[in-house]
Amino acid sequence: MPILPGAEPIRHDGSQTGVLLCHGFTGSPQSLRPWARHLADRGYTVSLPLLPGHGTRWEDLQVTGWEDWYATVDRELRSLRARCSEVFVCGLSMGGALALRLAAKHGDDVSGVVVVNPASTFPRLEGYALPVLRQLMRSTRGLTDDIAKEGSHEIGYNRVPLHAAYSLRNLFRRLRTELPEVTQPLLLLHSRTDHVVPPSDSALILSLVSSTDVTETVLEDSYHVATLDHDAERIFADTHGFISRISARTTARDGA
Template sequence: MSQNSPTAPFSAAARPELTADPQRRLGVLLSHGFTGSPASMRPWAEYLAERGYGVEVPLLPGHGTSWQEMNTTGWADWHGAVEAAFTRLRADHDVVVVAGLSMGGALALRLAADHPDDVAAVVLVNPGINSTNKQLLALPVLKWLMPSMPAIGNDIKKPGGDEHGYERTPLKALASMLGGWRQVRADLAKVKAPVQVFRSVDDHVLDPSSVELITRHVPNASVTLLHDSFHVATIDNDAPRIYADSAEFIRSATGV
């Protein structure tokens, strides 16, 4: 896969001379969402890299290929990929911030709960850790009867937006994600870093229950409502606000 492909992983080295404190190098890990790709995070990553931060956007296993391949992967694989990226950033930077879109938000919270002393701040965009959709109750049986169902992809208000995701939702992978969500919900109280949440008022993928749980159980969480974007807000109309506000939040939270 070409590094110029929108679905390829993104990595940019920090430029310490551009940071607020050149003696403290800051790394940012951005995680894309379920069935998505780094294309949904690349403009944000480039914005942060231009401000002197080291940035990584890993391509999660099973993504960027086919939904059939994704059905052979699960939460442990996706968590392993962000854990490895976090370890690399932590080795090369003094301060690390984690961020994510949708399921990427759940993975970011998992890292923050597992590494409370090493995650300096968390930024979440329409994070997914819960759903009130009763149809999901049938998933433990349904995943053995049918491999996939139509996806709700490219939930983007801005014309022409494309997150380069799958047109089908792999059900075994979906069931695994829901299992990962349960683990994240159980450990929300372990998240000690300040958390900034961006939530789209009009989101056709996730209901508000995820953000409600985060604000209820994470004491340092604040929410910004987005009124001109759908689920994939990182490349939607509110994207410039997300980029600017998150950069200011990171600077305020870390001093870098």
């Protein structure tokens, strides 16, 4: 199945500092493309993969699960580690959950984490109904373009396949037990108004991680897809500043 125009993965060879970006559920690399380009323009080695089942048609997502999505970013992280001396992981929404799991599982191979409107829970009523509903219907209405900025558009599915949604719920359940294993420096940015992921998800993540170097930033002028919204430039600049600060600290420690 052809990839939707604009949903293609991005890879850029740069410095010994690598950055892996993870897009969200039913979305595509398009939602993070400006973020990836900003980091590539500052000389980093950047990888923004297309997750299985995404960027084509929603029926393709129906036959995948969280293990497939995580396996993809896990491979990308290992590839970056083979070429770079340090790697940072970043993500939007479900991509934030994947980035946090990478940090939990890979320890010192991840130097820092940046997440934007990260998801960690599933709506309670929908979650309870999913085991039955997914046997009765294939999909439900999707929610894309939760963006405050006029004229900005997200490439994503307008249907959510319920088998994949059930798998997503299982990913969040697993992640919550693993968050205490996250010890790396963490930059978490979340929108004041988000119609997809509640701010309480960010609060839950902050309460469970074991990181001691934590920065929380509230985005006042963006909705869920903040990387395409009014606060995008702040996200990009803060990410670069975060990576530069951690890299400099690591270099100084190694030199000492």
